[in-house]
Amino acid sequence: GQQLNQSPQSMFIQEGEDVSMNCTSSSIFNTWLWYKQDPGEGPVLLIALYKAGELTSNGRLTAQFGITRKDSFLNISASIPSDVGIYFCAGDFSGSARQLTFGSGTQLTVLP
Amino acid sequence: GAVVSQHPSWVICKSGTSVKIECRSLDFQATTMFWYRQFPKQSLMLMATSNEGSKATYEQGVEKDKFLINHASLTLSTLTVTSAHPEDSSFYICSASLLAQIYEQYFGPGTRLTVT
Numbered sequence: 001g002q003q004l005n006q007s008p009q010s011m012f013i014q015e016g017e018d019v020s021m022n023c024t025s026s027s028i029f030n031t032w033l034w035y036k037q038d039p040g041e042g043p044v045l046l047i048a049l050y051k052a053g054e055l056t057s058n059g060r061l062t063a064q065f066g067i068t069r070k071d072s073f074l075n076i077s078a079s080i081p082s083d084v085g086i087y088f089c090a091g092d093f094s095g096s097a098r099q100l101t102f103g104s105g106t107q108l109t110v111l112p
Numbered sequence: 113g114a115v116v117s118q119h120p121s122w123v124i125c126k127s128g129t130s131v132k133i134e135c136r137s138l139d140f141q142a143t144t145m146f147w148y149r150q151f152p153k154q155s156l157m158l159m160a161t162s163n164e165g166s167k168a169t170y171e172q173g174v175e176k177d178k179f180l181i182n183h184a185s186l187t188l189s190t191l192t193v194t195s196a197h198p199e200d201s202s203f204y205i206c207s208a209s210l211l212a213q214i215y216e217q218y219f220g221p222g223t224r225l226t227v228t
Contacts, residue, residue, distance in 0.1 A: 031215040042116070042205045042219035043156070050215070088155065092215045099146075100217060102155045 006089050006103030013079055014111050021106040022073040023089035031092040032065050032072040033100065038085045046087075047074070079110050113139050116208050118220035125196055125227055133191045133223045135206030141186040142208035146217060147179075150203045162189045196227040 006023045013019055023032070031050055035043035047058050049065035049072060056063055062075045072091070076083055089103040115138040125131050135145055143164050148156040160181050162168040168181035178200075180192040189208075193200055203224055207217040 033216065035219075040203075040222070040224070042118075042207075042222045045216060045218060048216050090217075099158060099161060100215070104155050 004089055004091060004101055004103040006106060008106060009104065010107040010109070012109045012111060015079060015081060017079055019076040019079055019083070019108060020073060021087060021089075021108075022071060023091070023103045024071040025091060025093075026070070027093050028069045029072075029091035029093045030069075032063070033090045033092075034061075034063050034072070034074045035088045035090060036085045037088060037105075043088060076108075079108075081110050081112065084108060084110050114210060114218040115139050116206065116218050116220040118206055118223050120223060121221060122224040123226070125225070127197055127227055128195055130192055130194045131196055131225060133193075133204055133206075133225075135189045135191070135208070135220050137187045137208045137218075140208075140210055142210065143186060144209050145183060145189040146207045146209075147181060147189075147191050148205045148207065150205060150222075152203075156205065159191075193225065196225070198227045201225055201227045 004023045004025050033048050034046045037043040047056050047063040052069045053067050054065040060077045086105045086107050088105050090100040117136045119134045145162045147159045149159050150156050158171050159174045160168045160170045162181050162183040164183045164186050170176045183189040203222050205222040207219040209217050
């Protein structure tokens with residue numbers, strides 16, 4: 001099946017620093033979604049992107065849908081301790097099936 | 113809005129028994145629900161897509177006779193793990209999509225299944 005390459009796999013940053021992570025695919029995606037998962041919880045939707053080139057913000061989070069429709073990035077500005085968790089990108093390429101393909105996740109650790 | 117609940121949040125069962133997990137959309141109607149499985153430090157693996165009133169569509173490699181899915185209403189889907197074995201121990205997560213926002217999935221909190 002389709003695969004998303006998400007990087008980096010893990011990040012250790014100081015509180016207050018900005019963070020960037022991205023996902024790439026060999027296939028064109030129709031939709032890009034970014035989720036955050038805390039330990040023992042289900043993923044929570046952060047940002048949804050539907051158009052190539054779209055840049056969307058949600059508080060300190062900003063995500064973009066790449067022009068080629070094969071990539072997306074998520075930026076977190078001025079990180080805080082509660083940003084700790086696993087961030088997943090997810091994309092839809094299958095059209096009407098509504099299925100999402102998930103990246104492997106980025107484990108973010110914020111050091112005080 | 114868009115809240116999804118799961119019950120139970122964790123369950124321990126003996127090998128050979130069956131376990132039912134419920135997934136409910138609390139404040140919206142969901143024609144489509146999804147069931148995922150997640151192993152520690154890994155990503156989500158889609159098991160099946162569940163449409164209200166019809167049979168679920170299972171992903172390749174997922175045994176439909178072992179993982180029974182019922183989607184009887186627009187707010188409830190159930191996953192039954194039949195004749196559970198220790199290798200079925202995992203974190204099971206459901207998600208639901210809003211009718212008008214078909215690609216956004218909202219996830220439940222997950223169910224931790226441990227088979228002894």
